[in-house]
Amino acid sequence: MAYNLPPLPYDYGALEPHIDTETMQIHHDKHHATYVKNLNAAVEKFPELKDVGIVDLNKSIGTSKIPSDVATAVRNNGGGHLNHSFFWQVMGKSSDNNGPSSDLKAAIDSAFGSLDELKTKFNAAAAGRFGSGWAWVVVKSDGNLAVTSTPNQDNPLFSGAEVAGVPILGLDVWEHAYYLKYRNLRPEYISAFWKVVNWETVNNYYSAGKKGSFSIEPSRS
Structure with a gap:
């Protein structure tokens, strides 16, 4: 069976003005x-x-x-x-951004001290990724949260990943993800990303990730 391109779960303009x-x-x-x-x-x-x-x-x-x-x-x-x-x-309209669940917030507080501290670590990982790559929040095998980044199109599911785990949030920091709107100002794009995080989806990924489960299977034909 062939892999298929999944449709966006929202309109192309749904993330305006944060992502054009x-x-x-x-x-x-x-x-x-x-x-x-x-x-x-x-x-x-x-x-x-x-x-x-x-x-x-x-x-x-x-x-x-x-x-x-x-x-x-x-x-x-x-x-x-x-x-x-x-x-x-893991993105959606700003109006759908309701924040982490109480369960996820407790895990964030335990791992990072606060949601603001998580954002600080995540933003640093995204901004500090040299060249192209991704920033991630993952659930590790011990159930704790961690922030990491990967080069190119690598991710924390790969065998031998520097920080392995189940992704619950990820940000693309390849230039094609932001250059039309933000030019070379990657930190502004990273900051804007938090305004379109779909926390309901992230909460669901966290619930599954605690059990070591991860599912994102686009349709095949």
Whole structure:
């Protein structure tokens, strides 16, 4: 089965003025679509990969389960497909931003001291990622929260990730995610991101992550 580009869960302009309509159109319809196209091309010659779900595929990256001939292509494009599918879900209209649940807030307070301190650490990870990559909040195997960042289209599900865990929040800091509106001012984009976080979705990811579960399976055809 082929991997498919999932539709956005909202209109292209739903995140205005924080993330602009044109950026969302290009980011979803061009960049994400290209990752899906290239991933399908990479696994086409390896039947053992064609029926693997995108989460299990990402968990296999960095292991011998991915043939060496396509390891780089699967890493870049399989990571890109999962990361973007997740990214669209953890954002929403500003009016839907109700904050973390009491359960998640308690975990945030325990790990970071406060939501503001989490934001400070997350913002630093996002701003400090040299070149292209992502910033993440993850649930580690011990159940505690951590902030991390990854290069390119890597993510914390990969085998051998520097900080492994189940993602509950992620931010794309590739320039194509923000350059049309924010130019070279990445910190302004990072600050604006908090205004469009869909905390209901993040709360759900946290509830699943505590059990070691992560699911973001776009449709296959």
